[in-house]
Every structure is written in C-alpha cells, then in structure tokens.
Amino acid sequence: MNKHFDWMQACTDLTGCTGFQAHNIAVRHHLMDRDVKSVVACDHMKPHHHAVAQWHVDDVEERKRHLKKLEVFIVQATDALHKHFRRWLNVALLPAGLLAEAPMAKVISAVIMKEDCPTTFDGVDANALTQVHQFKSEVHGEVITLERFYKWLKQVVVDTDDECCEEGRQAAQLILQDIDMRAFDYVGDVGTLRLYMHATCLPLASQTQFVERFVKEAKHVSATDRSEEHRTWMAIVRAWTPLGRSTKEEDMSFNASKITATIESATERSSQHALMQTNQEDHEHDVRIAQLSHSLASAGHFKNERIEAKIAKVDEKGAQCKKQNVAQAVREQDKTATVTGLVPYGKLVIKRNLEDLLVELRFRGAEEEEIPPNIKGRIELLKKHETKRLMEAENMSQRDAVKHRAFRKQSGAPFNLIDT
Numbered sequence: 001m002n003k004h005f006d007w008m009q010a011c012t013d014l015t016g017c018t019g020f021q022a023h024n025i026a027v028r029h030h031l032m033d034r035d036v037k038s039v040v041a042c043d044h045m046k047p048h049h050h051a052v053a054q055w056h057v058d059d060v061e062e063r064k065r066h067l068k069k070l071e072v073f074i075v076q077a078t079d080a081l082h083k084h085f086r087r088w089l090n091v092a093l094l095p096a097g098l099l100a101e102a103p104m105a106k107v108i109s110a111v112i113m114k115e116d117c118p119t120t121f122d123g124v125d126a127n128a129l130t131q132v133h134q135f136k137s138e139v140h141g142e143v144i145t146l147e148r149f150y151k152w153l154k155q156v157v158v159d160t161d162d163e164c165c166e167e168g169r170q171a172a173q174l175i176l177q178d179i180d181m182r183a184f185d186y187v188g189d190v191g192t193l194r195l196y197m198h199a200t201c202l203p204l205a206s207q208t209q210f211v212e213r214f215v216k217e218a219k220h221v222s223a224t225d226r227s228e229e230h231r232t233w234m235a236i237v238r239a240w241t242p243l244g245r246s247t248k249e250e251d252m253s254f255n256a257s258k259i260t261a262t263i264e265s266a267t268e269r270s271s272q273h274a275l276m277q278t279n280q281e282d283h284e285h286d287v288r289i290a291q292l293s294h295s296l297a298s299a300g301h302f303k304n305e306r307i308e309a310k311i312a313k314v315d316e317k318g319a320q321c322k323k324q325n326v327a328q329a330v331r332e333q334d335k336t337a338t339v340t341g342l343v344p345y346g347k348l349v350i351k352r353n354l355e356d357l358l359v360e361l362r363f364r365g366a367e368e369e370e371i372p373p374n375i376k377g378r379i380e381l382l383k384k385h386e387t388k389r390l391m392e393a394e395n396m397s398q399r400d401a402v403k404h405r406a407f408r409k410q411s412g413a414p415f416n417l418i419d420t
Contacts, residue, residue: 004032008206013139014099014182015202022088022204023099024139026108029085030152031142036077040070082156090158095168096201098181103135105181107150109172111157112164117150122178171197342406345383347417350375356413357382363411364389382407 007028011021021028039045052066087093097108103121110118124133124146133146163169170193171181179190186195276285294300348357357378361371364385372378386408390401409415 004028004035007140011139019206020202020204021206022093022096023201024097025085025088025206026094026097026153027100027104027137027140027144027149029081029088030149031140031144032081032085033078033152033156036074036081039074039077086156086158089153089156091164093204094157095164095171095197096204098168098171098175099197099201101135101137101139102175102178102180102182103133103146104137104144104149105175106178107146107153109175110150111153112168112172113176115176117147118176121146167193167196167200340406342408343415343417344406345379346405348375348379348415352416352419354378356415359413360409360411360415361385363413 008021009018011024012018013021013024015021035042052063088096094108094112098105098112100108103124106118106121110116121133121135124135126133132148135144135146136142137144174190174193175181181194181197183194184198185191273285273289280286295302354375357375358371361378361381362368364382366381366385370381372381386404387398387401389408389410390396390404391398
C-alpha cells in the first residue's frame with residue numbers, strides 16, 4: 001500500500017496542492033480496493049507461497065491456522081479501507097469525482113444519473129477481443145478498466161436511493177455529452193456551472209489532511225523552511241488553538257469539532273484585540289503589537305543574540321587550532337600478514353599448524369618437556385618467546401611487546417594460514 005500513501009502525499013492534479021484531491025479519491029478508493037483483494041497474487045507474496053508449499057500435507061491444523069491469519073488480515077485491511085474512504089462515495093461527496101479525468105468522470109456521471117455503463121469514451125478505444133475500455137491514467141499512473149470501475153462503483157456507492165444536488169446532476173449530464181468540466185473556462189452557462197463545481201469541490205480537503213495530525217503539527221512548527229521566525233509565531237498560535245478531541249458527547253464528528261473550535265478560538269482572540277484597539281489610551285495597544293511584531297521579525301528575533309554570541313566566540317577562538325578528538329587522532333595503520341611478514345596468532349588452528357608450532361618452539365630453544373601437547377598451550381608458550389625476542393632484538397618495551405598479536409617466524413616451518 002506504500003504507493004497509495006505516496007500518491008496521496010504527492011498528487012497535485014488540477015488543484016496544484018497536495019492534500020486537496022477530493023475529485024480523485026473515489027478512483028483511488030477503487031484502485032486500493034483492487035490491490036487489497038489481489039494482494040495474495042502479487043509478486044511480493046511469492047516467498048510466502050513458497051513457504052506455504054513447504055508445509056507437510058498431513059498437518060491440517062497448522063495449514064488452517066496460517067490460512068486463518070491470512071483471512072483475518074485481508075478482512076481487517078478491507079474493512080479499514082472502506083471505513084475511511086466510503087464517505088467519498090455518498091451522494092454529498094460523489095459529485096467531486098466529476099472533476100476526475102474524463103473517462104472516470106463519465107463513469108461516475110452514469111452512476112449518478114443511474115444509467116448503464118457508457119459504451120464510448122473520448123480518446124479510449126475498446127479492446128478488440130474483450131471489448132472493454134482500458135484507460136492509462138496520468139494522474140494515478142495505472143491502467144484502469146472502466147467497465148470494472150463502473151461495476152465496482154455501483155456495488156459500493158452509498159445512498160443510491162437518494163439524488164445528489166441539482167448542480168451535480170447538471171454537471172453529470174454535461175459530462176455524459178462529453179463536455180469537459182476540468183477546463184478553467186468560466187464563460188457562459190456551462191462556465192458558470194464549471195466555476196461552481198471548481199469552487200465547491202476542489203477546496204475539499206482529501207484524506208491526508210486528517211491523518212497523523214500530531215506528526216503534521218510538529219512538522220509545521222519545526223520544519224517550515226527551517227526559519228526560526230516562522231517556527232516561533234506558529235508555535236505561539238498553535239499553543240492557544242484547541243486541536244484536541246471535543247468533550248461533548250453529542251458531538252460525534254472529530255474533524256468538524258476541531259475545525260469549529262479553531263474558528264471559534266480565532267474569532268474570540270481577534271475580537272479581544274479589536275476591542276482593546278478601540279478602547280486604548282496613548283496608543284498603548286498599538287505599541288504592544290509593534291513590539292511583538294518586531295520581536296517575531298527577522299530584525300528583532302532572539303536568534304540574533306545567539307548569532308552575535310557565536311560570532312564573538314569565533315572572533316576570540318577562531319585563530320586557535322581545535323584539539324583533535326578521539327575519532328580524529330592519528331592511528332597506526334594496520335597491515336596484513338602478507339605485507340609485514342608476521343603470522344597472526346588468531347589464524348593458527350590445530351589441523352594445519354600444530355606441528356609448525358612444535359618446530360618453531362624447538363628452533364627458539366624450548367625444552368621438549370615444557371612444550372604442551374595442545375595448540376592453545378603451544379601458542380601461549382610461543383607468545384612468551386616472541387615477547388622476549390621483541391625486547392632483546394628490537395628494543396621494544398615489555399608493555400608494547402605483550403600487546404603484539406602476531407609473531408615473526410624464525411624457523412623453516414611453513415605456517416600455512418589456509419587449508420590446502
């Protein structure tokens with residue numbers, strides 16, 4: 001479903017604004033419903049089909065349990081989809097779909113006028129074999145079978161016994177006559193109706209305006225063009241705006257209550273300022289507004305104090321070289337055993353190096369009785385001899401010699417580090 005979420009966040013068809021795509025939601029509802037019903041057959045499910053194929057045939061209960069999980073998931077996904085998008089298919093909001101792309105608008109017009117599915121679509125030819133019309137939508141980026149869309153819409157449209165508004169019926173009748181309602185020509189009777197449809201339907205906020213509200217509020221306040229001036233005044237306004245759920249039991253619409261409360265709050269606050277401005281003495285209210293406006297503007301914003309402090313700090317310490325931190329400190333470059341000629345202790349294994357260790361220890365002067373039979377003991381003994389050699393031959397301190405994780409071979413033992 002990610003592609004549908006991406007579409008809702010990015011589509012600006014006709015309105016030029018994201019989040020205001022009410023005229024395309026009915027068609028998108030159809031595409032989402034189609035994808036949910038066919039999710040089992042999509043490419044992403046192939047690994048799951050392979051897993052199901054590995055089930056033992058006799059394990060009937062296990063098969064039933066997994067199929068029940070799949071059934072519950074699909075049912076819940078479908079119910080959630082129709083719960084949130086079904087509102088766009090009632091007689092009040094379905095006329096917004098008349099401003100969709102011409103072929104889909106014609107299908108919606110036929111449903112509104114309770115007529116059969118159109119048999120001709122301007123610019124869309126029927127398939128020679130199946131006689132169905134498939135339209136490549138530029139808005140949705142998918143191929144839509146118009147007859148299938150009509151059949152689905154007839155099944156799920158809400159309140160089919162009621163009739164939509166008179167303007168919607170008039171627009172539907174014109175669309176069935178191949179009149180373009182998406183044009184911005186407002187001349188004549190058709191232009192007047194077109195202007196009404198644009199002014200009524202296009203400003204309707206689509207689904208994404210009312211989801212993840214808290215994330216959007218935080219985004220508006222903190223990320224608006226990364227300007228501290230904007231973040232400040234938006235935070236002040238939103239701090240006093242009632243954006244929570246209404247406590248009235250009779251108020252069943254959360255979105256309606258939020259919008260109403262926001263308008264009432266703005267009206268109440270503006271009325272107080274208008275009253276104070278009317279009754280002010282010596283322009284005290286105007287002076288206060290001017291002070292606040294200056295403090296929120298770029299010239300008087302408190303960020304300037306921080307900028308000045310940073311400039312002063314740079315002027316004071318800018319000429320000094322900053323001390324390197326741990327990540328910037330110079331480290332000794334690690335070289336491979338092939339380059340250094342050293343043999344890492346960690347690469348020695350019993351299968352190929354047990355006898356090599358015996359030869360090496362004998363060459364270094366170790367007594368037979370002190371050489372352990374196991375590889376771990378021989379490696380520890382070799383470390384002692386190598387530490388002694390590093391201190392005597394290379395004048396290395398005992399502290400540094402003990403840290404060495406490799407030794408320099410002294411004997412003719414091969415010390416193979418890979419299996420041959």
